[in-house]
Amino acid sequence: xxxxxxxxxxxxxxxDVLVWLLVAVFVFYAWYIRRREHLLVPWRRVVRSPSGMxxxxxxxxxxxxGLLDSxxxxxxxxxxxxxxxxxxxxxxxxxxxxxxxxxxxxxxxxAPLATHLYAKEIIELPxxxxxRDYPRLKNGGAHLKDPHADWVADVAQRALYGIAAAAxxxxxxxxxxxxxxxxxxxxxxxxxWHAVWRGETEVPWRVVLxxxxxxxxxxxxxxxxxAKYHVFGTDKVGQxxxxxxxxxxxxxxxxxxxxxxxxxxxxxxxxxMAGYFRGWVDDVIQYIYTTLSSIPGVLLIAAAVxxxxxxxETHPERFDTTIERADFRLLWLCLILGVMSWxxxxxxxxxxxxxxxxxxxxxxxxxxxxxxxxxxxxxxxPNVMHIVLIAIxxxxxxxxxxxxxxxxxxxxxxxxxxxxxxMINNARLEMAREPIVWWSLAAAFCLMLVLVLSANLLADAVxxxxxxxxxxxxxxxxxxxxxxxxxxxxxxxxxV
Amino acid sequence: MGAxxxxxxxxxxxxxxxxxxxxxxxxFVVNSPEDMARVHxxxxxxxxxAIAKWKQERGYDKPLLYNDSAAGATRLTDTIFFxxxxxxxxFDFGRSDQGRDIGYDIRTRTWPSLAIALPVFLAGLAAYxxxxxxxxxxxATYVDFWGVVLCVAMMxxxxxxxxxxxxxxxxxxxxLVPISGYDGGLDAVKFLVLPVxxxxxxxxxxxxxxxxxxxxxxxxxxxxxxARAKGLSELRVLxxxxxxxxxxxxxxxxxxxxxxLFMGSLITEAFFGIPGLGSYxxxxxxxxxxxxxxxxxxxxxxxxxxxxxxxDLSYTLVDPRVRLE
Numbered sequence: 001x002x003x004x005x006x007x008x009x010x011x012x013x014x015x016d017v018l019v020w021l022l023v024a025v026f027v028f029y030a031w032y033i034r035r036r037e038h039l040l041v042p043w044r045r046v047v048r049s050p051s052g053m054x055x056x057x058x059x060x061x062x063x064x065x066g067l068l069d070s071x072x073x074x075x076x077x078x079x080x081x082x083x084x085x086x087x088x089x090x091x092x093x094x095x096x097x098x099x100x101x102x103x104x105x106x107x108x109x110x111a112p113l114a115t116h117l118y119a120k121e122i123i124e125l126p127x128x129x130x131x132r133d134y135p136r137l138k139n140g141g142a143h144l145k146d147p148h149a150d151w152v153a154d155v156a157q158r159a160l161y162g163i164a165a166a167a168x169x170x171x172x173x174x175x176x177x178x179x180x181x182x183x184x185x186x187x188x189x190x191x192x193w194h195a196v197w198r199g200e201t202e203v204p205w206r207v208v209l210x211x212x213x214x215x216x217x218x219x220x221x222x223x224x225x226x227a228k229y230h231v232f233g234t235d236k237v238g239q240x241x242x243x244x245x246x247x248x249x250x251x252x253x254x255x256x257x258x259x260x261x262x263x264x265x266x267x268x269x270x271x272x273m274a275g276y277f278r279g280w281v282d283d284v285i286q287y288i289y290t291t292l293s294s295i296p297g298v299l300l301i302a303a304a305v306x307x308x309x310x311x312x313e314t315h316p317e318r319f320d321t322t323i324e325r326a327d328f329r330l331l332w333l334c335l336i337l338g339v340m341s342w343x344x345x346x347x348x349x350x351x352x353x354x355x356x357x358x359x360x361x362x363x364x365x366x367x368x369x370x371x372x373x374x375x376x377x378x379x380x381x382p383n384v385m386h387i388v389l390i391a392i393x394x395x396x397x398x399x400x401x402x403x404x405x406x407x408x409x410x411x412x413x414x415x416x417x418x419x420x421x422x423m424i425n426n427a428r429l430e431m432a433r434e435p436i437v438w439w440s441l442a443a444a445f446c447l448m449l450v451l452v453l454s455a456n457l458l459a460d461a462v463x464x465x466x467x468x469x470x471x472x473x474x475x476x477x478x479x480x481x482x483x484x485x486x487x488x489x490x491x492x493x494x495x496v
Numbered sequence: 497m498g499a500x501x502x503x504x505x506x507x508x509x510x511x512x513x514x515x516x517x518x519x520x521x522x523x524f525v526v527n528s529p530e531d532m533a534r535v536h537x538x539x540x541x542x543x544x545x546a547i548a549k550w551k552q553e554r555g556y557d558k559p560l561l562y563n564d565s566a567a568g569a570t571r572l573t574d575t576i577f578f579x580x581x582x583x584x585x586x587f588d589f590g591r592s593d594q595g596r597d598i599g600y601d602i603r604t605r606t607w608p609s610l611a612i613a614l615p616v617f618l619a620g621l622a623a624y625x626x627x628x629x630x631x632x633x634x635x636a637t638y639v640d641f642w643g644v645v646l647c648v649a650m651m652x653x654x655x656x657x658x659x660x661x662x663x664x665x666x667x668x669x670x671x672l673v674p675i676s677g678y679d680g681g682l683d684a685v686k687f688l689v690l691p692v693x694x695x696x697x698x699x700x701x702x703x704x705x706x707x708x709x710x711x712x713x714x715x716x717x718x719x720x721x722x723a724r725a726k727g728l729s730e731l732r733v734l735x736x737x738x739x740x741x742x743x744x745x746x747x748x749x750x751x752x753x754x755x756x757l758f759m760g761s762l763i764t765e766a767f768f769g770i771p772g773l774g775s776y777x778x779x780x781x782x783x784x785x786x787x788x789x790x791x792x793x794x795x796x797x798x799x800x801x802x803x804x805x806x807x808d809l810s811y812t813l814v815d816p817r818v819r820l821e
Contacts, residue, residue, distance in 0.1 A: 291514035294804075296796035298762060302781045303522050303789050310527045310535050310784075397652065404654045405763060410782050424656050431664055445657055453652035460648070 008073040011090045013327045015334075016070045018258050023067070042386070045465035050204040052461025054211040055454035061215055062249050062451055069094035069250040072323075090323045094250075098243055101226060104139035106238035109430075112439050113155060113229045115141035140230045158228065159221040166220030170213050177205060233439035235426065245443040247418035252451060254330060255337065255403045255413075256396040262338025267345040268388065272376050274346070275353025285350070289343040297340050298409065304336045305329075305411035326414035333406070333413060337399065345391045352384045386466040393459040397452045404448070420448045497812075500820040501805065508801045512585070515797040520581045523786050529556035529576070535784060536593070554593055554787070555579055580790070589791040592780070598791050601776060608678055609760030609772030611688055616695035617757055620703070621750065623696055628707030629734050632715060644705060651701030658698040659767045666690055676769035691768045695761070710745045714738045743814040751810045752803035759796055 033039040046052050071093040074086040095102055109118035116134035125131040136142070144150045175189075181201070182192040196205045222242070225231050232241035274285040292300075312318075312325060319325040356362060357380070365375050400420075406412035407421020408428075415422060423444040430437035533547040533556070551557040556576060563574045573579075583590065589598035631643045667675035673690045714720065715738060723733045760774035769775070773792070780788035811818040 287510065287514065291511050291518070294511055294797045294800045295515055295518070295793055296756070296759065296800065299777065299789065299793045299796055300518075302777075303519065303786075303793060306781065306784055306786065306789065307522055307526050310531050313535055314527070314531045401654050404656055408656060409762060409766075409778060420654075424654070424660075428660065431660060431668075436664075441657075441660065445653075448654060449649075449652055452654075453649060456648055456652050 007076050009076070009086045011072040011074045013072055013090075013324070014331050015254055015258065015327055016072060018261060018331075019067070019070045019254065022257055022261055042465045046461050047203050049461040049464065050207040051457045052465075053204050054207050055457035055461070057208050057211045058215055058450060058454040059458060061219070062253065062454075065094060065246060066250045066253040068092065068097065069247065088321060090321060094246070098246065101240045101243035101246075104230075104240065106137050106140065106230070106234045107135075108234070108236060108238055109437055110137055110140060110230060110234045110238075112231055112233040113140075113225065114233065115144060115147035115151060118435075118437070137230075140234075141228060143228055155225065155229070158224045162221035162224030163217060164220075165224065166213075166216035169220075170209075170216050173212065174209055177209070181205075232443040233437075235440055236430075241423075241440050241443050244418050244423060244440075245420075245447045248420045248423060248444070249447065249451065251330065251413055251417060251419035252400045252403060252448070255334060256399045256455070258331070258334040259337040259341060259399050260392050260395060262335055263342035263345065264388070264392075266339070267342040267349060267391075268381070270342075271346040271349025272353045272380055272384065275350040275355075276357050276372070276376055276380060278354070282350070285346070289346050292340070293343040298406070298411075300340060301333075301336050301406060302409065302411045305333065305406075308332045322414075322416050326417040329414045330417065333403075337402070341395065341399075345388070348387050348391070349384055352387055353380055356380050356383055386468070390459075390463045390466050393455075393462045397455040397459065400448070400452055400455065420444045497820055501809070504805045504808070508805075511801060512794075512797060515794060516581050516584065519790055519793050520577060523790055524560060524576055524580075532556070532784075532786060553595075554591075580787070584791065584794045590787060592787045593785045594783070598788055601788075602773065602791070602795070605760075605771060605773045605776050606758050607772075608684075608770050609765065609774060610757060611684060612691050612695065612764060612770060612772065613757035613760055615688070615692045616699075616761075617753070619692070620696045620699055624700065624703035625707055625739070625746070627700065627704040628711055629739065631704065631708045632711040632738070633730060633734055635712065635715070644708070647701045647705040647708075649701070651705065653698075653701075655698045655763060658694050659764065662690060662694040662697075663767065666693075676767065678768075678770050687768070687770070691764050691770065695764060706749075707742075707746065710742050711738055714742045717741075740814070744811060747810045747814060748807060751807040752800070754806065755799035755802045756796065758799060759792070 033043070069092045072090050073092075074088070074090055077085045077087055107117060110116070111118060115137055117137060119134075120132045121135050122130055122132055123135045125133060136147070141147055141151065141154070144154060178189050178192040178196065181187075181196065182189045185192075195201050196209065199206045222231050226240075226242055230240050230242065232245065235241055235244065270285045270288070274282045308329065312329070319328060362375060362379055365379055370379075403412055403419060404421040404424055407419055408425050412421045413419045423440055427437070427440040427444065430440060529551050530547060533550040534542060537546055537550060548557065558574060558576050558579065561575055561577050563570065580590065587599065589602065592598050592601070627643075631640045634640045634643070663675050666672050667690060673686050675690075676687075678684060678687050711734070715734075719741070720733060720738060723737050724730070728737075758773065759777075760770075760772040762774040762778050764770070765772045765774035766778045776788065777792050779785075780792070808820060812820060
């Protein structure tokens with residue numbers, strides 16, 4: 001076997017499979033609409049929205065981290081004879097990249113960028129006597145000879161390195177973008193840069209570059225400092241909080257996207273069928289979704305998760321490793337959330353299908369003897385896709401927030417899995433400590449806020465672009481300003 | 497009207513049966529009572545006798561649907577399905593797995609839940625609608641723009657952070673009110689201020705924005721122009737005419753939650769140590785008390801359906817054109 005000589009063995013988790021399936025679907029969709037102008041039109045509107053593009057720029061960072069964290073493998077143990085042995089521990093590519101963060105453990109709490117532990121312990125003082133003092137950290141700032149004197153200079157220097165690196169990356173990307181724009185409109189780099197900088201391009205590249213600069217400016221120093229310090233401190237068992245927060249991104253993204261993947265088939269099939277066939281089919285489907293939506297969401301989720309816990313506890317032989325068990329639980333959670341959340345979309349689709357089935361082109365299809373199935377898939381489905389798309393993006397942020405609440409209630413993801421909910425849950429009691437341990441909560445707060453906020457902004461942009469009702473309605477001031485700006489005559493409009 | 501209500505009530509019965517079947521399947525078919533006993537008694541080193549005793553004490557030792565050994569009608573009634581699920585229809589919740597009377601617990605715990613949920617609901621509704629109308633008043637200005645930005649930012653923060661932050665700031669740092677706890681009578685007020693306040697603030701983002709879109713949809717209609725043309729002030733137009741005409745979409749979202757107020761809020765009550773139904777449910781989930789969770793699922797469904805019926809009835813109150821036949 002080839003696998004015997006590999007330095008690692010792929011460990012394919014079920015959620016990984018679904019995520020990459022989702023990526024494949026997305027790539028296929030992009031390829032499919034590439035040459036279909038009528039499908040591209042609303043996307044062009046999304047791409048022209050400054051807030052949407054800024055949000056997308058930020059989200060790309062999150063998605064890249066989430067995807068890197070979705071490639072799992074088991075590293076080979078040091079050679080023992082001719083047959084390779086693989087570790088039980090399952091790692092992801094992201095774990096490998098963030099190896100120092102993962103492995104450098106402290107004893108217990110330490111503040112962000114600290115060089116000493118949070119609590120006093122009995123240690124050997126410099127003069128040899130035992131006494132109570134804050135012990136040095138094993139890893140955080142361990143390279144400093146005299147932490148009290150060197151700390152400020154070292155942190156500042158590393159932060160500056162980070163900013164410099166971020167600036168270089170930004171310049172390279174900007175040059176690349178300008179070169180690309182210049183090539184497309186056969187101008188020179190200088191003109192392209194000016195167009196970008198004055199905001200005269202069709203796609204708001206200026207906003208994209210500014211938000212990119214902001215993200216790089218924050219993440220550059222964080223990465224540079226995390227090489228030698230714990231930038232967000234450490235938690236109770238001494239694990240790096242920054243690493244936990246980054247790992248939580250995958251969980252959040254999974255819940256937000258896989259749930260949608262689960263619910264889509266139900267909602268699409270049942271919603272369109274109810275609206276198209278009417279009669280008893282409609283009655284049955286309406287009955288099903290009224291029943292499901294009348295059960296309080298949290299309670300049904302709690303009940304289902306409790307049942308799954310019982311299953312896991314009574315069938316321990318099914319799960320080889322903790323990570324597999326946590327993964328099963330995550331998948332199950334997405335499944336339950338999906339079953340809970342298809343009813344809303346299903347109702348919308350039913351209403352739309354009811355409207356569409358009365359239109360003349362459907363009647364014409366009937367007259368030509370097109371089968372029901374084909375009418376639904378070829379003539380109704382494409383015309384309700386905008387509702388589906390809006391529902392997907394609008395649901396995402398709500399699901400990420402729901403995960404935190406569910407984990408707090410104790411029916412969320414496995415406690416061993418990093419997630420914003422688990423972080424908040426663990427940090428809850430730390431607020432009562434003296435001095436207060438705030439960094440876990442702050443890290444979870446910041447990352448969650450950025451993730452959910454950008455998801456919300458992108459969702460708004462997508463909704464504005466796809467919802468046909470929006471454009472006939474009163475304009476928001478931002479839209480009004482954009483309208484006015486667009487109406488203002490410009491000297492020699494150069495579209496890039 | 498009376499016939500309509502009766503028809504809606506009859507329509508609720510199959511839905512409740514559906515809810516019942518789902519919960520029954522979830523709690524007794526997916527995992528057998530045997531599995532549940534094991535989880536409660538510890539998975540390893542548990543004797544069959546202990547399991548049998550646990551099941552017998554809680555009435556889980558009967559057959560699921562059909563009792564062969566009984567005679568006559570008791571063949572159907574002396575089963576888990578009848579004892580645990582059908583009896584819910586007459587609000588006979590039975591005893592929890594810990595042996596307490598669930599019906600009594602629910603009756604006593606409803607009041608603390610209501611004491612939080614009702615003020616949050618009423619004051620929140622007033623606050624959100626006022627804010628939304630003000631944003632509509634300042635539409636197409638920077639006040640409105642930044643108002644919406646603030647709303648989007650506020651709705652992007654998890655509710656847990658509002659609670660933790662509020663408890664820390666007001667309870668711990670400023671020492672204004674106790675962080676958590678509950679007391680009967682008038683003393684309850686000092687425990688209720690903070691959860692109510694946080695409940696309102698955490699809902700501002702999504703609600704104010706939602707109502708704003710409703711009002712903006714109304715504001716371009718002809719009657720608004722007429723009202724302005726006859727010389728009414730803009731504030732009067734908004735707070736009287738627009739508000740009244742926007743009642744239908746507002747009621748759609750609002751009335752349905754009124755009966756659910758009895759259920760309390762899981763998170764708020766757990767954080768503030770309020771002995772209401774929300775914390776009751778959380779405790780049941782944490783101690784894996786399936787009888788309580790089952791009762792709460794059923795109660796929640798009943799209240800939700802009551803809310804749906806009330807929503808339809810409320811339409812007739814605000815819009816004389818709506819007739820329920």
